[in-house]
Amino acid sequence: MTHENKLIEVTDLKVSFYHESGKLQVVRGFDMSVEKGKIIGILGESGSGKTVSATSILKLEEDDVSSIDSGEVIFKGLNLMELSESELRKIRGNRISYIFQNASSALNPFKSIGKQLTEVLKNHKLAFSKELVLQALVEVGIEDTETVYDMYPFQLSGGQNQRIMIAQCIISRPDLLIADEPTSSIDASLRKIVLDLLKEINKKNNMSIIIITHDFDVAKYLCDRLVIMYGGLVVEEGPLNEIFANPFHPYTKELIVCAGSLKKGDEIVYTLEGSPPSPFEFADECPFAKRCKVRLPECTSEIPRTLEISGRKVRCIRYEKR
Amino acid sequence: MQCVALKVQDLSKHFIIRKSVFSKKKIINAVNKISFEVKQYESLGIIGESGSGKTTIANMLLKLIDSSEGSIELFGVNITKLSPDAMRSHRKDIQIIFQYTHAVLDPKMTIEELIKEPLEIHKVVNEDEYDAEVDRLLTMVGLSSSERKKFPSQLSGGQNQRIIIARAIATRAKLIICDEPVSSLDVSVQGQILNLLVKLKKELGLTYVLISHDLSVVKHMCNRIAVMYQGEIVELGETGKVLSNPTNPYTKKLIASILD
Numbered sequence: 001m002t003h004e005n006k007l008i009e010v011t012d013l014k015v016s017f018y019h020e021s022g023k024l025q026v027v028r029g030f031d032m033s034v035e036k037g038k039i040i041g042i043l044g045e046s047g048s049g050k051t052v053s054a055t056s057i058l059k060l061e062e063d064d065v066s067s068i069d070s071g072e073v074i075f076k077g078l079n080l081m082e083l084s085e086s087e088l089r090k091i092r093g094n095r096i097s098y099i100f101q102n103a104s105s106a107l108n109p110f111k112s113i114g115k116q117l118t119e120v121l122k123n124h125k126l127a128f129s130k131e132l133v134l135q136a137l138v139e140v141g142i143e144d145t146e147t148v149y150d151m152y153p154f155q156l157s158g159g160q161n162q163r164i165m166i167a168q169c170i171i172s173r174p175d176l177l178i179a180d181e182p183t184s185s186i187d188a189s190l191r192k193i194v195l196d197l198l199k200e201i202n203k204k205n206n207m208s209i210i211i212i213t214h215d216f217d218v219a220k221y222l223c224d225r226l227v228i229m230y231g232g233l234v235v236e237e238g239p240l241n242e243i244f245a246n247p248f249h250p251y252t253k254e255l256i257v258c259a260g261s262l263k264k265g266d267e268i269v270y271t272l273e274g275s276p277p278s279p280f281e282f283a284d285e286c287p288f289a290k291r292c293k294v295r296l297p298e299c300t301s302e303i304p305r306t307l308e309i310s311g312r313k314v315r316c317i318r319y320e321k322r
Numbered sequence: 323m324q325c326v327a328l329k330v331q332d333l334s335k336h337f338i339i340r341k342s343v344f345s346k347k348k349i350i351n352a353v354n355k356i357s358f359e360v361k362q363y364e365s366l367g368i369i370g371e372s373g374s375g376k377t378t379i380a381n382m383l384l385k386l387i388d389s390s391e392g393s394i395e396l397f398g399v400n401i402t403k404l405s406p407d408a409m410r411s412h413r414k415d416i417q418i419i420f421q422y423t424h425a426v427l428d429p430k431m432t433i434e435e436l437i438k439e440p441l442e443i444h445k446v447v448n449e450d451e452y453d454a455e456v457d458r459l460l461t462m463v464g465l466s467s468s469e470r471k472k473f474p475s476q477l478s479g480g481q482n483q484r485i486i487i488a489r490a491i492a493t494r495a496k497l498i499i500c501d502e503p504v505s506s507l508d509v510s511v512q513g514q515i516l517n518l519l520v521k522l523k524k525e526l527g528l529t530y531v532l533i534s535h536d537l538s539v540v541k542h543m544c545n546r547i548a549v550m551y552q553g554e555i556v557e558l559g560e561t562g563k564v565l566s567n568p569t570n571p572y573t574k575k576l577i578a579s580i581l582d
Contacts, residue, residue, distance in 0.1 A: 269516050276508060
């Protein structure tokens, strides 16, 4: 990976939330980089810190509830962590767009589709015209764009609204699109269509995409590289096919077997005992140690360091010994 | 011969929507004349997208809402027109496992109280046996009695789902409706709950009606499957046959949407 190809690079991001008895660190070590035109998946279970990591890239978490303890986010030579709110506003929704998890509540019910899309362009002082909006609607596969232009979100189906959301995010031609669980609130029969749409946008516009998901199938269908999170840490990172062919981290290994077992039609589904730790249970140890079948005594003495092995990254003490 | 646990005939539910006193009534056919049978010890899966009427059926089967037309027979008894009082004695036979959300379990009740509640309501065992029964149920769902004094917020999602299951089997229910039993759980925990449901079915001789939008879950759990689309059952048959050789266009679309 050459340095020039990197669109965004996040190093050592740590994020805490405030609660009654002090600060609680929910993201304890997040590193990732995205190359131009690639699709990266952040895969993890609930509470693993994937959404907070992504929103923190754009400093979307509010200052009075959370704090970014450390970290650097370099986007096209700029460190986003050092930018002021008004400078960030020029990047958010313009150079980096974000599709939020609950798409249905993200559209304004009182404004027509055309008006909402034009607003994005106006807000970022970009050239705007009806043609540009119609073109964006065509790109996300809306038929009869002239009619939809004057319609309101409640007149459209869930799947159409999801497309409008995506149109809203790509109309400014961003360099990077972050999509948080873009398919979790829509029906199974629409899921593939939305994923195919993202794939197409990625190819046509050479737009990089970060997709946050807990769903193995979604990651497998879409991504070039994967970032796997567990307990607020990135535990493994690398090209998708290499991770699937030869997972390094014990958690990744277990996850692949778990997800495959139900599909294969095993009579008893292969399971992983226990459950992922909540941020309240985070300690200075490998977060997966309690459920790990190849645990060593040293695993509970400190948080493992990230190791680089042939272009991939893994955070497991077992690889330090080699 | 296997006895029929549940027989549903021409069941419909219409919701009448009226925006104001002056506007015209609008009738929505949430469920439209559906019929199906579930034999004892069988598992029937109901799949379909949101708004197709899956949960409306579950609510009608449990008589949480009244049906508009049609009949429901539970172990040979027509429960469609039963009064709430008369229904109470049948209610312990049919229970539901809800999808785990924070709304399902009262956050101010301990695990012990939560499991004791159905025992008290349905007088399943004598008062002096409550303690032993709670322990027995906890063991059955794979939890230890050390969790008794905890609150739902102190347990993980998977553990709370086990509590919801314990409450459903507490009444010695024979037919259990599972509404999206694993869809809110993490991948590494889903399998644990599915295995538990399979184990309990064998041990207790349960009959399941499983509602899910996840084809692989239905395929794993159910021998028969009903595909719902816009309030109607568009396809009904053995799971293997329906999935390998779908005849309805919607079923085909659903199967084509599986990601490989």
